[in-house]
Amino acid sequence: AQSVTQPDIHITVSEGASLELRCNYSYGATPYLFWYVQSPGQGLQLLLKYFSGDTLVQGIKGFEAEFKRSQSSFNLRKPSVHWSDAAEYFCAVGAGYSTLTFGKGTMLLVSP
Amino acid sequence: NAGVTQTPKFQVLKTGQSMTLQCAQDMNHEYMSWYRQDPGMGLRLIHYSVGAGITDQGEVPNGYNVSRSTTEDFPLRLLSAAPSQTSVYFCASSPSGGGAKNIQYFGAGTRLSVL
Numbered sequence: 001a002q003s004v005t006q007p008d009i010h011i012t013v014s015e016g017a018s019l020e021l022r023c024n025y026s027y028g029a030t031p032y033l034f035w036y037v038q039s040p041g042q043g044l045q046l047l048l049k050y051f052s053g054d055t056l057v058q059g060i061k062g063f064e065a066e067f068k069r070s071q072s073s074f075n076l077r078k079p080s081v082h083w084s085d086a087a088e089y090f091c092a093v094g095a096g097y098s099t100l101t102f103g104k105g106t107m108l109l110v111s112p
Numbered sequence: 113n114a115g116v117t118q119t120p121k122f123q124v125l126k127t128g129q130s131m132t133l134q135c136a137q138d139m140n141h142e143y144m145s146w147y148r149q150d151p152g153m154g155l156r157l158i159h160y161s162v163g164a165g166i167t168d169q170g171e172v173p174n175g176y177n178v179s180r181s182t183t184e185d186f187p188l189r190l191l192s193a194a195p196s197q198t199s200v201y202f203c204a205s206s207p208s209g210g211g212a213k214n215i216q217y218f219g220a221g222t223r224l225s226v227l
Contacts, residue, residue, distance in 0.1 A: 009152070034215075043202060044155075044218040092153060097162050098143040098214040099170065099208040102154040 002027040002093050006103035013081050014111050021076040021106050023091030031092030033074040035065055038105075039087045047089075050074060058064045061085070114138050118203050124227045125145035127192045133222050135203030142208035144186040145216070146220040148172065155202060161186055163208075176181040193226045200224070 003026045012069055013019050032051055036044040047057025055067040065076045074091060088107050092100040121133045136143065145160040147170075157170030161180040175197060177189040186205075188195060201222045206214035 002202075034220075043220045048216065069219060078214070094214070097160060097168075098216065099145055099157050099160050100204075102147075102156075104154040106150055110198060 002031075002095050002101045004091050004093050004101055006089075006091055006106050007040060008106045009104070010107045010109065012111055015083055018070035019076075019078045019081045019085070019108070020106070021089050021091075023073050023076065024075045025074060025091070025093045026072065027093050028067050031067075033065075033067060033075075034092045034094065034100065035059065035063070035076050036090045036092060037061075037070075037087050037101075038090065042088065047094040049078070081108075081110055083110045083112070116203055116205055116217050117149045117217035118201075118222050119155070120153045120222060122219065122223050123225070125190075125224065127194060127226060129193050130189070130191050131193065132213045133201055133203075133224070135186045135188065135219060137186075137203075137205040138184065139207070139217070141150065141205035141217075142183070142184060143216075144180070145170070145204045146176070146178065146186070147148075147204065149202060149221075150199050158201075160187065161220060168221045195226045198224060200202050 005024045006047045034049045035047040038044050047063050050057050088105045090105050092101040116137045142163045146158040147155040149155045156172050159178040161167045167178050192198045203219045204216040
């Protein structure tokens with residue numbers, strides 16, 4: 001069965017600093033990978049996705065992620081964090097029948 | 113463009129009560145799913161449907177029933193609510209074809225408390 005690990009429960013980053021959120025997956029076939037963001041009290045918004053091809057994918061709000069098959073990783077990055085990026089971030093792998101297996105999430109705190 | 117609509121947004125139940133969480137989508141999506149979100153647990157799949165008349169269990173189906181009589185609607189029923197079902201519930205839909213790489217569209221969630 002597929003699984004997703006987000007090793008960091010909380011991360012605090014200074015505004016303007018760079019960000020990397022880690023995600024490792026376990027899946028027997030070609031993975032379809034997603035990052036979602038959830039602001040407090042809100043639903044989930046898709047940031048970006050990887051299906052195939054270029055291993056560096058661009059998303060909304062200035063985020064990017066790099067798929068590394070050898071490391072089973074799909075880390076999310078942003079060069080300069082804004083206070084509005086404070087939220088919870090979920091990595092997910094696409095499973096059968098259009099369902100998703102999620103990691104437990106990483107809460108991003110942005111300090112002034 | 114409504115997308116995925118969940119009602120109610122908030123609900124408080126007493127142990128043993130029953131209720132139905134509603135989910136409707138207007139995108140003509142074949143696939144619909146229910147997830148629950150608990151602190152430190154991420155989102156876990158409860159039930160899903162690949163089309164009208166077809167449903168299946170996810171990771172945590174116990175205590176929940178679903179049905180899919182139309183493409184648009186996918187209600188989630190709690191027959192006898194328990195405090196362990198206190199959670200935030202999300203409904204999602206995605207288009208047919210493409211299987212696991214389909215993008216899922218989420219509703220805004222229903223926050224349920226069972227006392």
